[in-house]
Amino acid sequence: MVNNAVMTTARKLGAVALALIAAQIVVRAVLVIWGNFYWDDLILIGRASSYPILSWDYLGYSHDGHFMPAAFLVAGLTTVIAPVQWWLPALTLVVLQAVASLAVWRMIRIIAPRARGWALAALTFYLFVPMTVSAYVWWAAGLNTLPMQAAMAVVVGNAIVLVRDQPDAARSRRLMIGAVAAFVVALLFFEKSLFILPVAFVAGLLALRGSMRPQWHGEETDYRSSVLSQTFLRARTLWLTLAGVFVAWSALFLATSTATAGVHSFGQTAHLVWRSINDAIIPSLVGGPWVWDRWTPSPPMGFPSVWMIALGWIVLVVLIVVTSRAKRGAPLIWFCALLYAVGAQIPVMWNRSSTNTALELAQTMRYLPDTALVLTIALALIAAAPRDLGAHLADKPAPDPRLAYAGVVSCVLFAVSAMVATMSFGQSWRDDPTGDYLVTARASLAEMDGKTMFDQPVPLEVLLPVAHPNNMISHVFGRLRERPDFGNVTDDLKVLNPKGQLVAGAVSPQRTFEPSRGSCARPGIDEPTRLRLSGPLIDWQWTVGFSYCADRAGTVEIRLEGGDPVQVPVQAGLHAAYVQLDGRGTELRIRPVTPGLKLHTGDGRVGQPVMAELAP
Known part of the structure; x- marks a missing residue:
């Protein structure tokens, strides 16, 4: 009877989680339908049109400081299959998001197997928080961060099982192989995935710490040192393997990347990090910002109201205080999560910290999806933590119905607020001339199939000259099957106007x-x-x-x-x-x-x- 009740509850919980994930996928599908290619997307397409997609010149290129051969490979294959057609990149984003969301739910259930409302609250936060939206709809950014999110969830979940549950040898081997494979795949898409290793180790340590009985005064074993050593020893093969991959990949990244090139400023870095925290992370905790603005060709930037920033700080403080009083180990969990939220921004903002960088860059929120996932991990760890120093995970008293009701209301209000922010972002994102230009230009170039046409840059609103030569139509449309030959001699001069229409050309009389x-x-x-x-x-x-x-x-x-x-x-x-x-x-x-x-x-x-x- 008890087992049947547990299984029924688990099925209901899983059904609710799948419904939430399905709702997120519907929202994300709407966003990609509204969207189209943007900026770096065209650079990836341009390089896929200029190099063999299996060549090192293509796969090993340091794009804006990023080393991401797998992202280039996916972009290249997509360009070959459906050149300059949005439907296939949009499909890759939706599929990758679905994989990441399912992996996160699996991770939450591993971390907090007995938590119900808390587990769904953590999942709701991840699925709908605006911190993950801007990097999702931008194809080039999504190819970086979505595999990282999925892999972080897999590695953290597998590591916690190995550390906390100590499974048998066969299952341990499967979990280790899965975690290492996920880590390597994520690194192939995005070098920031190196952060997965420290996040997984700390998550394993905190999960083990929450599940072990603390030592009382007078006992010989030191609680904290034993947790640290046990976290390493119980999964030492995993940690050593991941560390080896970490070191090798770091060396490869430093040898190939141009991330540290350019002029940087400590002061500008500090300003950007603070702007990212105060104007992006904090309002996201209450589902904001609701207002987004765009200065084409820049991406949308969130402009939260002062009251929303203030409310976000209040919510954060209240959560820390309440959970710290109710759950053992919550202060340490919050410390680690907030340390990541701040620390993860520093290298990114340092690389963007020239004196010409506008502070609004931090308000685009495209560097925050991994922070949202780390906060989700923190919520799950708090959910799994015992209520007092002497209680084990299974001994928690029955929840107060009023608290459960308040939790449901809070989650609903958060989701509604996040939907307002997401739709506002989506409307701002779709206000871009790139999609219409590409569709029209593709049809215009088909009219010139077999003829010769001079190369020319795409309009400034689509891609600025700093992206040269990938801003040239021969690069953007190079993989089209029906297009002109781009040459240097013609007897019929045709050009594309700013809308992508084919019109008669002439030579300016310099x-x-x-x-x-x-x-x-x-x-x-x-x-x-x-x-x-x-x-x-x-x-x-x-x-x-x-x-x-x-x-x-x-x-x-x-x-x-x-x-x-x-x-x-x-x-x-x-x-x-x-x-x-x-x-x-x-x-x-x-x-x-x-x-x-x-x-x-x-x-x-x-x-x-x-x-x-x-x-x-």
């Missing part, structure tokens, strides 16, 4: 040149000729546009001083040609390559490709 000698009836260029420009050119890539008359089909060679010559096919009769070439100087050099070919050029321009409607 410099001009006059017609060559002769006429169409008597072409004068039959040997190397120099056409004087209206002014000097700096060393750059220039586009030359001119009309010509040729007496036969053939090839001519055009070059600027200091640049490589470009061979241009010409047709008999009156036509136009557009050529991109590097160089500098005050004259354009042209010579027929085909024997007997004669050519006459009309007025010409040297400048940059622009929309014809904007050309003077």
Whole structure:
């Protein structure tokens, strides 16, 4: 009878947990439907279009200081399968979130197997806290942090079973292999996953500490030292293996990463860390912030009200005081969790701490998903802790119905508040021109399939020039099956306008040149000729546009001083040609390559490709 009642309760608890996870997945699916590619996503796509996806140049690239070969591999495979199509990246985000959420629920049940309301409260916090949202919808960030969250939950859960429950040899081996594999996979996606090892060890120590009977005065064994040694000894194979992976991966990361490059500031780091705590973590504890704003092309930033920040601090203090009085070991659990919340921000903010970095960067909250999970672990550990110094986990008195009711109301209020914040974020996130531009540009480039088109950057609102060359359409759309050939010679200049529509192009008149000698009836260029420009050119890539008359089909060679010559096919009769070439100087050099070919050029321009409607 008792066993049946326990199993029934467990099934009901599991059903509620799965319902909560399903609700989260629905919300997250809506968010990705509202979203699209953004910034680093296009850089990943651009590199996948420029390198073989199994090459080290692609997989081992240090992207903005990150070493993430598995994330690059997923991005590369996705780009090959469905180039510049959002549905597949969106699906990867939803699937990864589902895996992470299920892993977190498994971890919570391992940590606090007898807790019911507390377990669901911890799960509700993880599933809906706004700290995890901004890194989720951004594909490049989600590929980093979602595997880390899933792996942290797996490693922490397995480690606690090994340390606290001491399973038999066969199960211990399975748990160890699973934890090590999860750790390695997470590192392949994100170097910050190195934090999993200390988090797992501390979680194992705290779980063991909460399950062991404390020593009384006069007994010889020192309680704290025995817990520390037992935490290591009971899972020493796991800790030593994870430590070996930690050291090897750290060495590889330091050898390949550019994370420490650039100018950094201790003062700016401190300001960013405080802003991350006060304006991001604290309001998240009450489901905030409710207001998000976006300065395109930046991601949305949360702007919590003063009352929400104040309420967040009050809730944190109340939770610490109440749980510390009710649960043995709660103060230490809170100390470790808050230490991580602060400490984990320091290396991230240090890498972003140039004097030009806006403090609002910390309010994007994209560096906080792992902090949300660590706080979830803390709530689960507190749930599992005995109520007083002499009680064991199984001896807890029946909960006060009024406290249970208050807990349910608090969870509901938190979830509602978090939904307000999430929907506000989603509306801000969808206010971005990138998705519409990519869809339109993909259709426009299909119209040029088999033809030649000059390369050009995407609009500034989509990707800034600092991402060059990955901001060029040849990189963003390089894997499309129906697209033009990106070359340096064409007789029909077309460009994409800021909306991605294909329009007639022209050459801006930075410099001009006059017609060559002769006429169409008597072409004068039959040997190397120099056409004087209206002014000097700096060393750059220039586009030359001119009309010509040729007496036969053939090839001519055009070059600027200091640049490589470009061979241009010409047709008999009156036509136009557009050529991109590097160089500098005050004259354009042209010579027929085909024997007997004669050519006459009309007025010409040297400048940059622009929309014809904007050309003077």
